[in-house]
Amino acid sequence: MATSESTNIKKIQVRRFKPDENPTSNYLTEERGLWAWMTTVDHKKIGWMYLGSIAIFFAVGGILALLLRTELLTPAQTFFTADAYNQLFTLHGAIMVFFFLVPSVPAALGNFILPLQLGCKDVAFPRVNLLSFYIYVVGALFTLFAIFTGGVDTGWTFYTPYSSSAAGGNVMAMTFGVFILGFSSILTGLNFIVTIHRMRAPGLTWNKLPLFLWALYATSIIQILATPVLAITLLLLTMERLLSIGIFDPALGGDPVLYQHFFWFYSHPAVYIMIVPGFGIISEIISTFSRKHIFGYWAIALSSLAIAFIGFLVWGHHMFVAGQSSLANLVFSFLTFLVGIPTGIKIFNWIATMYKGSIDLKTPMLYVMVFLFLFTIGGFTGIMLGALAVDIHLHDTYYVVAHFHYVMVGGMVMAFLGGLHYWWPKMTGKMYNEMWGRISCAIVFIGFNLTFLPQFVMGSLGMPRRYFNYLEQFQGYHVMSTYGSYILGLGFLMVLIYLTHSIFKGKKAPANPWQSRAMEWQAPSPPPLHNFEHTPVIIHGPYDYHKPMSEFQLGIAGSHNGHGHHEHETETKTVEADK
Amino acid sequence: MNRLSDFMLPDARSTFAGDVDALFNFINVVSLILLIGITIAIIYFAYKYRRKSEDETTPLITHNSKLEITWSVIPLILVIIVFGWGYNGYLNLTTAPDDAYEIRVVGKSWLWEFHYDTGFVSVNELHVPANQPVKLILSSDDVIHSLFIPEFRVKMDALPNRYTSLWFEATEPGEMTIYCTEYCGSAHSNMLADLYVHSQEDFQTWLETADAVDETLSPAELGQQLVQRQGCLACHSLDGSTLQGPSFEGIFGRDRELQDGSVVTIDENYLRQSIIEPNTQVAAGFPAIMPSYAGSLDDRQIDAIIEYLKTLD
Numbered sequence: 001m002a003t004s005e006s007t008n009i010k011k012i013q014v015r016r017f018k019p020d021e022n023p024t025s026n027y028l029t030e031e032r033g034l035w036a037w038m039t040t041v042d043h044k045k046i047g048w049m050y051l052g053s054i055a056i057f058f059a060v061g062g063i064l065a066l067l068l069r070t071e072l073l074t075p076a077q078t079f080f081t082a083d084a085y086n087q088l089f090t091l092h093g094a095i096m097v098f099f100f101l102v103p104s105v106p107a108a109l110g111n112f113i114l115p116l117q118l119g120c121k122d123v124a125f126p127r128v129n130l131l132s133f134y135i136y137v138v139g140a141l142f143t144l145f146a147i148f149t150g151g152v153d154t155g156w157t158f159y160t161p162y163s164s165s166a167a168g169g170n171v172m173a174m175t176f177g178v179f180i181l182g183f184s185s186i187l188t189g190l191n192f193i194v195t196i197h198r199m200r201a202p203g204l205t206w207n208k209l210p211l212f213l214w215a216l217y218a219t220s221i222i223q224i225l226a227t228p229v230l231a232i233t234l235l236l237l238t239m240e241r242l243l244s245i246g247i248f249d250p251a252l253g254g255d256p257v258l259y260q261h262f263f264w265f266y267s268h269p270a271v272y273i274m275i276v277p278g279f280g281i282i283s284e285i286i287s288t289f290s291r292k293h294i295f296g297y298w299a300i301a302l303s304s305l306a307i308a309f310i311g312f313l314v315w316g317h318h319m320f321v322a323g324q325s326s327l328a329n330l331v332f333s334f335l336t337f338l339v340g341i342p343t344g345i346k347i348f349n350w351i352a353t354m355y356k357g358s359i360d361l362k363t364p365m366l367y368v369m370v371f372l373f374l375f376t377i378g379g380f381t382g383i384m385l386g387a388l389a390v391d392i393h394l395h396d397t398y399y400v401v402a403h404f405h406y407v408m409v410g411g412m413v414m415a416f417l418g419g420l421h422y423w424w425p426k427m428t429g430k431m432y433n434e435m436w437g438r439i440s441c442a443i444v445f446i447g448f449n450l451t452f453l454p455q456f457v458m459g460s461l462g463m464p465r466r467y468f469n470y471l472e473q474f475q476g477y478h479v480m481s482t483y484g485s486y487i488l489g490l491g492f493l494m495v496l497i498y499l500t501h502s503i504f505k506g507k508k509a510p511a512n513p514w515q516s517r518a519m520e521w522q523a524p525s526p527p528p529l530h531n532f533e534h535t536p537v538i539i540h541g542p543y544d545y546h547k548p549m550s551e552f553q554l555g556i557a558g559s560h561n562g563h564g565h566h567e568h569e570t571e572t573k574t575v576e577a578d579k
Numbered sequence: 580m581n582r583l584s585d586f587m588l589p590d591a592r593s594t595f596a597g598d599v600d601a602l603f604n605f606i607n608v609v610s611l612i613l614l615i616g617i618t619i620a621i622i623y624f625a626y627k628y629r630r631k632s633e634d635e636t637t638p639l640i641t642h643n644s645k646l647e648i649t650w651s652v653i654p655l656i657l658v659i660i661v662f663g664w665g666y667n668g669y670l671n672l673t674t675a676p677d678d679a680y681e682i683r684v685v686g687k688s689w690l691w692e693f694h695y696d697t698g699f700v701s702v703n704e705l706h707v708p709a710n711q712p713v714k715l716i717l718s719s720d721d722v723i724h725s726l727f728i729p730e731f732r733v734k735m736d737a738l739p740n741r742y743t744s745l746w747f748e749a750t751e752p753g754e755m756t757i758y759c760t761e762y763c764g765s766a767h768s769n770m771l772a773d774l775y776v777h778s779q780e781d782f783q784t785w786l787e788t789a790d791a792v793d794e795t796l797s798p799a800e801l802g803q804q805l806v807q808r809q810g811c812l813a814c815h816s817l818d819g820s821t822l823q824g825p826s827f828e829g830i831f832g833r834d835r836e837l838q839d840g841s842v843v844t845i846d847e848n849y850l851r852q853s854i855i856e857p858n859t860q861v862a863a864g865f866p867a868i869m870p871s872y873a874g875s876l877d878d879r880q881i882d883a884i885i886e887y888l889k890t891l892d
């Protein structure tokens with residue numbers, strides 16, 4: 001890709017545009033009012049609407065988690081009945097996966113940052129962007145409807161034949177909600193891919209693309225290719241329940257394991273939808289706060305793509321004990337290990353980036369360090385689960401619960417929080433409180449490990465997953481885990497409080513508080529409605545910390561600048577551009 | 580290394596377990612070493628290269644192919660070892676010896692039935708001989724269940740539309756718990772069974788006498804034994820609390836409202852019908868999930884259960 005396009009060399013007159021430190025108007029001051037927000041096509045506002053929605057879902061899912069953990073303080077019934085417990089974990093899982101994690105980084109942070117990093121005004125299809133948000137909302141409404149009309153107790157995996165025959169409650173509304181939601185995901189992915197291909201600022205060649213965008217690009221590919229499979233699967237499930245057409249239910253002549261194949265064909269790639277964008281954030285933060293060129297740019301960029309592709313071929317590792325043939329198990333186990341390699345490569349490259357850096361342990365960087373530690377544990381325990389003989393023992397126990405929480409919470413949620421703090425000044429124009437940021441990060445770290453480390457132990461000891469009732473020998477671990485979850489909950493609550501507080505009372509943020517070289521930091525904080533008052537021109541990569549800042553603030557000389565009282569040092573640069 | 584597995588794994592009681600544990604330990608130890616290395620590197624770099632002044636500059640290091648290859652190839656070798664080891668162990672688990680003693684296992688929401696070659700069926704109780712390969716052939720009557728014996732390191736799904744199997748050889752007599760590990764609804768976490776490993780002689784004796792009726796028992800006593808052994812107590816309590824089904828406390832002579840709105844008085848006929856064809860008379864407010872016991876209980880046994888239920892007031 002890089003070579004074929006970099007042949008177009010163009011001469012452009014550029015001059016320096018310093019970001020305005022005191023913008024009189026920005027995207028928040030324009031187009032105000034509820035209606036303007038609801039009908040906006042501005043990617044930044046849409047990003048905020050997603051952020052608000054996923055924050056609500058995270059809070060709901062988190063409260064459900066705390067209820068679950070509280071119930072597990074004692075064996076048998078503490079507060080809830082078994083059926084209530086089963087509904088709670090189903091909702092917790094489904095909300096966290098479909099309504100929080102999948103849209104978290106791409107749709108919320110990605111929407112805000114992607115056009116800024118590309119140096120363009122908006123995504124390629126701004127209206128479609130708004131449409132995806134409303135599709136998401138409709139999907140969410142269906143889910144709420146399902147909750148209030150009987151609940152769902154199938155687990156977020158909706159395994160047949162339980163989900164197609166035995167399960168009570170409103171499975172139909174829930175799967176339909178998830179079905180609708182999928183379209184939101186597909187449209188966002190499509191939008192991002194087209195935007196990255198078509199809307200890069202002059203000079204922004206593929207080899208200068210920020211790694212966050214490479215990650216979003218890889219994620220979008222998965223979203224477009226995998227989500228339709230989920231949609232079709234859920235549609236088949238619906239047809240079976242409504243019209244009694246036998247597809248998965250053996251009583252009607254179907255095959256329940258077929259459902260598992262379909263489901264995981266989406267849901268395994270989906271776990272990469274949930275983690276790859278996080279990888280992108282880590283690359284951005286670690287380079288900025290080490291003030292150093294990222295180590296192994298291509299290794300990191302291409303490993304995201306490698307993960308995206310191999311990730312499509314490993315779904316069978318969820319079915320090692322579902323009666324799959326030994327040959328299938330052999331192949332799936334092997335491919336699973338192969339996915340581990342690009343992931344390991346990333347970790348090593350990130351750590352190498354810190355080497356000889358100038359490291360500033362601000363909150364985003366602390367979250368990166370927490371990410372590296374927790375995600376590494378998540379990865380190693382994934383290797384454990386990929387080893388066939390061991391997985392037979394560990395499958396469907398709390399070991400798996402601990403593993404995926406280490407990956408999804410310890411990995412993605414930490415990356416998300418890191419990214420949120422990192423871009424907070426850009427998004428709000430305000431600085432969050434650094435001290436509270438660091439304290440909460442420490443509390444989250446302690447709470448997280450206290451919650452999920454004991455689960456590895458009880459899982460290996462044989463405690464099965466999705467158990468309302470358990471044998472007394474496991475109680476000590478459950479109690480520890482529950483107390484840990486309270487600490488973790490406190491940590492998240494603190495983040496919510498000081499971030500909200502900073503919107504109203506925070507210090508004003510400069511345009512580039514971290515002295516980053518990436519494009520989004522060359523716009524004012526918060527950016528104007530159309531991001532840049534000029535057409536940015538890019539001559540260096542986003543990690544070229546050895547080049548002076550002035551060379552990152554270039555724009556086409558003729559292009560308009562709202563506040564033209566800056567020094568005019570027009571010069572002519574040779575820029576690689578593909579248009 | 581053994582300390583770790585003593586702490587994290589249940590006792591190893593099958594011939595298969597040792598190999599699994601060794602791999603478990605190997606992965607844990609290698610991971611731990613790497614994790615400690617990575618953590619030390621992060622903390623050391625964060626300290627050594629902490630920012631000392633605002634206008635610090637850093638050297639330009641963009642990549643290093645030798646390093647890149649090293650840290651791709653070494654993990655690759657490690658995972659190939661783990662893969663081969665894991666697959667090998669798995670093959671042992673799936674290929675049962677020809678002389679294995681076969682037991683049919685049926686999962687039903689929410690109990691386990693074990694069918695022995697004598698025709699005897701035990702519910703929620705599995706008896707096996709030690710030091711002899713045993714093969715369990717699994718299937719399900721309804722949704723997917725999964726049979727898990729932690730001490731043996733074995734697990735296999737029980738599917739409704741086909742047979743699956745697992746095998747093990749217990750190394751010593753003892754008692755253990757069998758779990759259902761595939762989520763199957765309300766009482767999933769109560770779908771446990773007791774596993775008794777006998778010495779081979781004891782197992783033979785058990786098998787021969789399991790069917791025999793203890794003539795000294797009164798019908799009510801026999802009924803009590805059956806109610807315990809047939810898994811009724813997973814769904815019916817004796818103390819008035821509601822589990823999946825109505826409590827047995829004071830059941831006889833009580834009025835029962837049925838799903839269709841009619842009210843009947845619980846008598847012998849109703850009880851009998853409820854056990855043989857539970858779905859013909861479904862108690863109001865309860866799901867029709869009780870498995871039918873037609874075929875697994877004979878007339879004398881059903882009479883005994885009824886006698887026992889009469890005594891509960």
Ligand code: HEM
Nearest residue numbers: 062065068069089093096101155156408409465466467485
């Ligand atoms: C706030 C801390 C959290 C706690 C204390 C927590 C706790 C739990 C508990 C107790 C279960 C039920 C396990 C079982 O019954 O077998 C569970 C399941 C699950 N959790 Fe969390 N969780 C937390 C955060 C998250 C987050 C942030 C995500 C994803 C982003 C997540 C994703 C899941 C999923 C996918 C399941 C599986 C549900 C199922 O088994 O169907 N959790 N969690």
Ligand SMILES: [Cu+2]
Nearest residue numbers: 268314315318
């Ligand atoms: Cu997977």
Ligand SMILES: [Cu+2]
Nearest residue numbers: 759761763767
């Ligand atoms: Cu179950």
